[in-house]
Amino acid sequence: MDATNTQEAIVVGSNAMYFDDFEVGQEWITPRRTITETDIVMFAALTGDHNPVHTDEIFASQTPFGARILHGPAVFAIITGLEFRLGIKEGTAIAFLGMTWDLKAPVKMGDTIHVYQRVEEVRRTSNPSRGIVNFWLEVRNQRGEVCQQGIWKVMFHARTGA
Numbered sequence: 608m609d610a611t612n613t614q615e616a617i618v619v620g621s622n623a624m625y626f627d628d629f630e631v632g633q634e635w636i637t638p639r640r641t642i643t644e645t646d647i648v649m650f651a652a653l654t655g656d657h658n659p660v661h662t663d664e665i666f667a668s669q670t671p672f673g674a675r676i677l678h679g680p681a682v683f684a685i686i687t688g689l690e691f692r693l694g695i696k697e698g699t700a701i702a703f704l705g706m707t708w709d710l711k712a713p714v715k716m717g718d719t720i721h722v723y724q725r726v727e728e729v730r731r732t733s734n735p736s737r738g739i740v741n742f743w744l745e746v747r748n749q750r751g752e753v754c755q756q757g758i759w760k761v762m763f764h765a766r767t768g769a
Contacts, residue, residue: 620697626738626763629729637689637722639749642677644716650681676713682755683708686722686746693724701737701762708757712748719749727758736765 651657656678659666667675691697714720728741739762746755 617698619699620694622694623697623699624695624763625699626729626731626740626765627767629726629738629740629763631726631729634723634725635693635695637686637724638692639719639721640685640689641719642685642714642716644675646681646685647675647677647716650678650684654678654680672713672715674715676715677718679710679755682710682714682720682746686720686744686755689720689722690724690744696761696763699764701764704739704760704762706757706759708755710755712752712754714746714748714754718754720746720754722746731765732762735767738763738765 647661651662658678660670660672661667661675661678664675667673723745725743726740727743729738731738739760742759742761744755744757744759745753748754
């Protein structure tokens with residue numbers, strides 16, 4: 608068989624949902640994850656963002672935060688992994704289309720975060736085999752405080768083309 612003419616099948620996860628499966632009001636809670644110093648150091652190294660509020664404990668202790676905090680975009684990156692662990696997009700999501708996002712409170716070393724996610728809106732696209740789901744997300748720490756929140760827009764395959 609000619610390898611250039613073969614196409615691997617898309618693997619759809621056992622918890623995956625198609626556009627047609629989503630209803631406004633559905634909600635999920637992700638697994639939790641504790642933030643470590645390694646998270647801060649690795650993100651600073653990856654991005655080159657060595658702002659002392661992230662990398663200098665003495666400086667950070669004199670800020671309103673009182674300690675080093677995780678970079679806001681690092682929190683977003685970590686929660687994409689937590690949200691993926693739900694499995695609802697595995698093999699059925701086509702594209703992440705954008706977000707509206709607010710940072711409400713710092714995430715510090717030792718904080719344990721998770722995501723609360725709810726379906727806010729579902730709408731078919733002009734292509735009937737696809738649809739867009741808007742999710743409301745909240746990043747919550749171990750005290751239940753909302754650290755980040757907003758809307759994620761995701762395009763999904765539909766089960767039906769009608």
